[in-house]
Amino acid sequence: IREHVIAIEDAFVNSQExxxxxxxxxxxxxxxxxxxxxxxxxxxxxxxxxxxxxESPEGGRFKKEIVIDGQSYLLLIRDEGGPPEAQFAMWVDAxxxxxxxxxxxxxxxxx
Numbered sequence: 001i002r003e004h005v006i007a008i009e010d011a012f013v014n015s016q017e018x019x020x021x022x023x024x025x026x027x028x029x030x031x032x033x034x035x036x037x038x039x040x041x042x043x044x045x046x047x048x049x050x051x052x053x054x055e056s057p058e059g060g061r062f063k064k065e066i067v068i069d070g071q072s073y074l075l076l077i078r079d080e081g082g083p084p085e086a087q088f089a090m091w092v093d094a095x096x097x098x099x100x101x102x103x104x105x106x107x108x109x110x111x
Contacts, residue, residue, distance in 0.1 A: 029095070
């Protein structure tokens, strides 16, 4: 099932709805950390301004148009639900490592 979900997400990521336009530069950010470390909550808070405590075990793909120094960018966010796939390193421009202050194992995992 996980492979089917990844295939569907990859199709979505490569669709026009995901990329807006090739004239808008993309910034690709990967979010990595243990389950229940707060990755999904962090992404949701950034995208919507609201807090939700539930963590998605599947991770997710998100997008947001942002402006930096007057330049528009399409921010593509990939929240990894488990260990990143091999192509993850080739996809990302930056990685955010997330861990819980209440769980030392979550820190050791990203360390």
